[in-house]
Amino acid sequence: MMKNLDVLGVIFILGLTCYAMRAGGYVLAASMRDDGIAARFLRLAPGNLFIAFIVSGCLSGGLAGLVGTLVALVTMAATAREWAALGAGFGAALAASTSGL
Numbered sequence: 001m002m003k004n005l006d007v008l009g010v011i012f013i014l015g016l017t018c019y020a021m022r023a024g025g026y027v028l029a030a031s032m033r034d035d036g037i038a039a040r041f042l043r044l045a046p047g048n049l050f051i052a053f054i055v056s057g058c059l060s061g062g063l064a065g066l067v068g069t070l071v072a073l074v075t076m077a078a079t080a081r082e083w084a085a086l087g088a089g090f091g092a093a094l095a096a097s098t099s100g101l
Contacts, residue, residue: 029042054069057069061093063096064093064094064096064097065093067092067093067096068089068090068091068092068093068094068096069089069093070092071088071092071093072085072086072088072089072090072092073085075089
């Protein structure tokens with residue numbers, strides 16, 4: 001019984017910590033100026049993170065991953081729809097990997 005209480009305590013502390021960090025982030029973001037360098041950097045961060053994840057996936061996915069990425073990029077440029085690009089990219093990667101590429 002004591003072990004279950006320890007686990008619940010750890011879960012509670014982690015949840016409280018996550019909530020405090022998120023709330024602190026909102027407070028900090030609300031206090032930032034809209035025209036400052038930090039605000040401009042944060043507006044660019046999602047794209048930078050996306051590129052970092054994509055590059056590592058492309059390098060580890062081989063030729064099929066590269067084909068899927070290129071198809072997703074072309075589809076996104078043509079349609080401007082994320083879900084269409086993701087579907088086309090995953091489909092192309094699957095087709096490339098099953099065809100022996």
